[in-house]
Amino acid sequence: MNQPQVPSHPPKWLPPTMWAIFTIILLVTLTLSFQTGTATKALEKPLVSQVTNTMTTLPSEEAILTITYYIRQIGRALLFFLLGLTGSWSIHLTFHKITARNRFLGTALMLFIISYFTEKMKIFIPGRHYSFPECLESFLFGILGCICITFLLYHLRRIASRPPESNINKTAPGSTK
Numbered sequence: 001m002n003q004p005q006v007p008s009h010p011p012k013w014l015p016p017t018m019w020a021i022f023t024i025i026l027l028v029t030l031t032l033s034f035q036t037g038t039a040t041k042a043l044e045k046p047l048v049s050q051v052t053n054t055m056t057t058l059p060s061e062e063a064i065l066t067i068t069y070y071i072r073q074i075g076r077a078l079l080f081f082l083l084g085l086t087g088s089w090s091i092h093l094t095f096h097k098i099t100a101r102n103r104f105l106g107t108a109l110m111l112f113i114i115s116y117f118t119e120k121m122k123i124f125i126p127g128r129h130y131s132f133p134e135c136l137e138s139f140l141f142g143i144l145g146c147i148c149i150t151f152l153l154y155h156l157r158r159i160a161s162r163p164p165e166s167n168i169n170k171t172a173p174g175s176t177k
Contacts, residue, residue, distance in 0.1 A: 009096075010093055015093040015094050018093055019094070022086040022087050025079060025083055025086060026114065028079065029079045029080070029083060030118060032079070033076075033118040033121070033122070034121060034122075034125060035125075036125055036127050036128065037125075038127060044071060044072070047071065048064055048067055048068050048071070052064060052067075073137075076134075076137075077138075077141045080111070080138040080139070080142040080145070081141045081142065081144055081145040082145060083114065083142050083145065084107070084111055084141065084143060084144060084145025084147075084148075084149075085146070085149045086145075087107055087110060087111065087146070088103075088145065088146035088149045088150060089153070091106055092149070092153055104146065108143060108146065111142035114142070115135050115139040116139075118135075118138070119135035119138065120135075
């Protein structure tokens with residue numbers, strides 16, 4: 001059984017496509033990060049009211065605020081995970097001649113700069129505040145995405161570099177099959 005051959009170099013369209021996806025996710029992250037507090041609440045209100053209207057007893061205003069806070073945190077974590085995933089993959093594809101350690105350090109630096117910038121710029125937005133712990137949370141979710149794609153690419157390269165197993169499914173000499 002022949003293993004599929006994995007090309008040594010990715011198709012020429014893949015790195016620009018990954019950078020485009022990364023840029024779109026970055027723009028969504030920046031747009032959501034730089035909204036005012038009232039704009040953020042207005043964006044969340046339809047979702048939260050739809051969820052709370054399905055409950056038999058309506059939650060208190062404090063409970064609704066807690067729900068919206070956790071929705072924002074999950075969304076931010078997901079966006080930074082996707083930034084880490086696509087950013088790391090883009091860097092792996094674009095700078096494949098650089099050592100893996102330097103690609104990882106470059107990705108980590110890029111993710112920290114993005115997380116710090118998006119958090120620090122909130123001091124200029126009415127109704128928002130700077131929080132270094134949230135900056136670190138964003139960075140860690142980005143690094144988690146980076147680690148996931150790095151392990152996946154490493155595993156795929158190991159599978160592709162294995163020698164084909166030529167003795168599987170062969171019949172023994174003299175057998176009638």
